[in-house]
Structure formats: C-alpha cells, structure tokens
Amino acid sequence: MSNQPVVKQDPDAITPRAADYSQWYLDIVKKAQLAEHTPVRGCMCIRPHGYAIWEKMQRELDERFKATGHQNAYFPLFIPLSLLTREEKHASGFAKECAVVTHHRLKSINGKVGVDPESELEEPLVIRPTSETIIWAQFKNWIQSYRDLPILINQWANIVRWEMRTRVFLRTAEFLWQEGHTAHSTEKEALEETWRMLGVYAEFAENVLAVPVLRGRKTPGERFAGAVETLCIEGMMQDGKALQMGTSHYLGQNFAKAADVQFLNKEGRLEYVYASSWGVSTRLVGALIMAHSDDNGLIVPPKLAPIHAAVVPIFKTDAEKTRVLEEAAKVRDELKSKGLSVKLDDREGLTPGAKYYEWEAKGVPIRVEVGPKDLEKGSLCLVRRFLADADKLTDVERRKKAKSFLPRAEALASVPKILDEMQKQLLERARAFRASRSKVIDSIEDYEAFFKSEEPGFAWVHWAGDAGHEDQMARRFETSIRCIPLPEDVPEQARGKGKCILTGQPSEQRVVMARAY
RNA sequence: CGGGGUGUAGCUCAAUUGGUAGAGCGCUCGGUUCGGGACCGAGAGGUUCCCGGUUCAAGCCCGGGCACCCCGACCA
Numbered sequence: 001m002s003n004q005p006v007v008k009q010d011p012d013a014i015t016p017r018a019a020d021y022s023q024w025y026l027d028i029v030k031k032a033q034l035a036e037h038t039p040v041r042g043c044m045c046i047r048p049h050g051y052a053i054w055e056k057m058q059r060e061l062d063e064r065f066k067a068t069g070h071q072n073a074y075f076p077l078f079i080p081l082s083l084l085t086r087e088e089k090h091a092s093g094f095a096k097e098c099a100v101v102t103h104h105r106l107k108s109i110n111g112k113v114g115v116d117p118e119s120e121l122e123e124p125l126v127i128r129p130t131s132e133t134i135i136w137a138q139f140k141n142w143i144q145s146y147r148d149l150p151i152l153i154n155q156w157a158n159i160v161r162w163e164m165r166t167r168v169f170l171r172t173a174e175f176l177w178q179e180g181h182t183a184h185s186t187e188k189e190a191l192e193e194t195w196r197m198l199g200v201y202a203e204f205a206e207n208v209l210a211v212p213v214l215r216g217r218k219t220p221g222e223r224f225a226g227a228v229e230t231l232c233i234e235g236m237m238q239d240g241k242a243l244q245m246g247t248s249h250y251l252g253q254n255f256a257k258a259a260d261v262q263f264l265n266k267e268g269r270l271e272y273v274y275a276s277s278w279g280v281s282t283r284l285v286g287a288l289i290m291a292h293s294d295d296n297g298l299i300v301p302p303k304l305a306p307i308h309a310a311v312v313p314i315f316k317t318d319a320e321k322t323r324v325l326e327e328a329a330k331v332r333d334e335l336k337s338k339g340l341s342v343k344l345d346d347r348e349g350l351t352p353g354a355k356y357y358e359w360e361a362k363g364v365p366i367r368v369e370v371g372p373k374d375l376e377k378g379s380l381c382l383v384r385r386f387l388a389d390a391d392k393l394t395d396v397e398r399r400k401k402a403k404s405f406l407p408r409a410e411a412l413a414s415v416p417k418i419l420d421e422m423q424k425q426l427l428e429r430a431r432a433f434r435a436s437r438s439k440v441i442d443s444i445e446d447y448e449a450f451f452k453s454e455e456p457g458f459a460w461v462h463w464a465g466d467a468g469h470e471d472q473m474a475r476r477f478e479t480s481i482r483c484i485p486l487p488e489d490v491p492e493q494a495r496g497k498g499k500c501i502l503t504g505q506p507s508e509q510r511v512v513m514a515r516a517y
Numbered sequence: 518c519g520g521g522g523u524g525u526a527g528c529u530c531a532a533u534u535g536g537u538a539g540a541g542c543g544c545u546c547g548g549u550u551c552g553g554g555a556c557c558g559a560g561a562g563g564u565u566c567c568c569g570g571u572u573c574a575a576g577c578c579c580g581g582g583c584a585c586c587c588c589g590a591c592c593a
Binding site: 090129130226315 | 518550551552553554555584585589590591592593
C-alpha cells in the first residue's frame, strides 16, 4: 500500500527486527501469495496457497477430533437476536462486534438499486460471532435423558466479528474456524473434555505447526463471554509477542440454562446440561507465518506443506530440454510414489533463478534441481528451505549450505528423511527461541527493562492482583497476563511461591505476561 | 468513535504556477537466454475514488461524500 511505511530491506538480515515486524509479516503474506485485501472492510481473500495450508490444518485437526469421538455437523449462519441475547454475559461480551441483518430485499428506486425499506425483518438476525446460542437452541431438541449424553459436535464454519481494527489472518472481520460444542451430564466430564481438547490443540500446535505452546487458564477478565473457565494455548512469535492460538472453554450450565436444556439423570431428577466449547481459526496460518518465516519468505513445516517438493528443470538447448524434462517428470513420479506432493515447475519463459525465489517465498520445504550435469552424472541437486543453523548464516552461506548434489537414488531416498528432520528442527528452533526470550522476573524495574529492551518476550512473574491491577500493567507496559500456565509447562526456574510483582502480596505461582496480538 | 495520512495503469509511484496524464515493475507478442530474480525490440493497458462548485481550462483549487492505511480506544 502506498501509505504504509517504507521498510529498508537489509539483504543480510536473517531474522527480522522487531520494529519492522508488522511490515515484514505483510511482505511474507504477499510474497508467499497467501492472502490479500478485499473491497470488504476488514475481510481478506485467502488465495489458493494460503487455503491449501488451511486445508492441511483442517485435515490434521479433523483426524484428532474424530479420534476423540467427535462428529461434524453444521448450524445456521444467522442467529435471531433474541436467541443471542438469552445468555446475558455472552451477549454483552459480543455486543460491540456484531454484524446485523435487518432487511431481506432490494428495490430499484429512481434507477438505483437499494435496500427496500419495506422489507425490514420483524426480528434482526445477527451473523454468528460464535455459535453457542444457536447450537444450544438445537441441542434442546436432542437431549432428554442422560442416555442422550454426551453430545460431541464440531462445526467448520465462517464467523463474523466486527473488530475495529483488523489484520490479515490474525484478526479479520470474517474468518474461518472450527468450533467444538459438547454437552455432558456431569461437571467432571465437561471439565475433562475442556482439558482434553486443550491437549489436542497443544499437541497439534507442536507436532504439526511446529510451534511450542504454553497451556494454561485465562484470568477472569480474559475469559470467553459466558464461560466459567477459559483455557488457552499461547505461542511466541519471532518478535517476542504472544499469540493466543486456541481456546477451550468450560461453560458450566450457563448456556443450558439460557436455552433451557435439561435432562433426566440416572436418579430420575431433571438437571441442566454441562457444556464445553473450543475453537481454533485461520489465525493459525498467521501463527505459522510469524513463527517460522525468514526474510526470504514463508517456511512451511512439512506436515502442513501443500507441496513437499518443487522440481525445477534446467536446460539450454532444445535437446537438453527434452531430456531434462523427461528426467524431471520421472523424478516427480518417483517422489509421488513415496506419498509426497510434488510440483514439476515446467513453466516456460522463467529462468530457474526466478523459480527458486518463488518456491522459497512460498515455503516449499525441498527443491529438486534437474539439469544437464545431473543427467551426465546420474545425480540430483536437493535444496532445503530450512537449515537448523540458518540464523547464524548469511544469505549466501545459507544458500550454499542448503544445496547438496547427491547420486540420484540416494537423493530420492533422502527426501522423506529430510522432511522429517525439518519438521523436528523447526520445532526445536522455535523452542530454543522461546527459551531465549523467556525470563523469570521479580521486580517492576526489571520488568520494565525487559519490555523496553530489543528482545522482549515472556515474563514469568508472581501475581496476586485483580482485574484493576491487570489494567494498570496493561496501561504502563502494554502487556497482559497471557495465561496461568499448567504446572507441567512451568520451567524449573519459574516454580515455587513468591510475592506479586505489583502488589507484593503472597503468590502461589507465576503467570506469563507478554505483549500480545 | 478520536487523532493523522492517502486515493492517478494490474502493482509501486511521478506529473513545475491550474495548461496535451507519465515512468518503473508486471502483462502480451517476437527473438536471444536459462545451475540464484535474464536481455533486446514491439505492443496492450486510464471515468486521475464519487458528487457538486470555481475557472477559458481542474489529477491539482473549494465544498460534501465514500474507501483504505497508520496511531489510540476496542478485541472469547
């Protein structure tokens, strides 16, 4: 965009500087052809490459949901206003960000087509900002006895939240997500479900996205509107900011009461149903971009890569072209037979170099170069998109090191191994980065210094404050409590009791504070 | 909603005091190229965001509207 700040591109920069991070992020989105702006306010168009990554995430998540007994279903986009407002806290929580449909017809007036004022709906329809209310209205029909429970439903859908400020993938007005909604006969079971799904998200984030996350609970002020307890996974991006990557809510009986959903328990008494809901969204694509990309573009963990390997043919003469393309097609087919997704880039009119840049920007994990020299020697050139020690290398060094000429058979056999390795290395690098940007802090002075420094991150601090104190911290430092982490996720040096960093009151455990998206 | 900024070719931007709307990139065609973003030549591409006003004459000045961007407020 013409009015965005111009960022000086340092050709030797490997990791982005915090100040330029926002621009860097947008550059990647553009270069990798993931998404673009639309004429619709705050909405994005997800381009095929970006969508393919989302589809991969969907597949991985769906497998996990099925394995934990969930079924997919679909509910309406429109929620009658009266239905949304039945749960008061829920309604007031979402009140400021609802898109509302009030008319159902257009009309030509003086040659211009506009809204027909006579078509006003009796009751406005809210475009779902989330589906608890409409789903529980439906659950009422499904539930009479404890034998009908549990109900474990997931929905893949789009939702709309009219945020005042939007950001591609991270906070768009309309976004795609998955929302799980479950109904249980006991509090214990609903709570177990809430924690189980948080675990599913955490496992997915680490093993598939290669982004390590902290599991924990939100403070009351950060809770989902209408929830009794909100659990979350928080990841760290390359600028040290936190990103909430998924939430799982224990809803108690709030929505069952609002929708009047009761069941007859084993003792023959009527009881309100206990509920959970949980979701992750296309924000995870944003997480992927911010966690792994470098200045050359996106890096996609192999498990999410729509294309595992791009085969680039190189030739001068027509004779070479024929032979090289023939070999390149064989290479493609042989890699495909290993269950990999492979793209043979036989586009005309582009030099190989131009193709290298493009596949690198799109984050394709492996590039296979096939040229006359390879035909002669019976070799192939493999190039890795990601090297474990890339952060320490210059661009030129990285390029050289990423390339390896191998005997043909060996090269083909090594591709799956390289993919596995890369998946692990990405997670390891992200873990190491998070560790290097996490600090145990015990004084406000140190806290301030940490967040004023060039390398801020997660501050592990003792906390005994209330919502007002959280507010103070937010105003003074632009930080918030990201979560109260699970004991298992607390590093050794951050364990034990202490005194609240702000109030000095006794504190049972440390929380994680950070700047956040 | 408050403060600031910007709307000109697909993209990034020029256009002197108000005086014939331009460049680079991209795109199309032809040729030479091809192991890290090729080169030469030719070509296509415009309601200067919209509406109104001032003027002999408006991309430029004035009024109104709309959109987008940045900062803040807001954000399970």
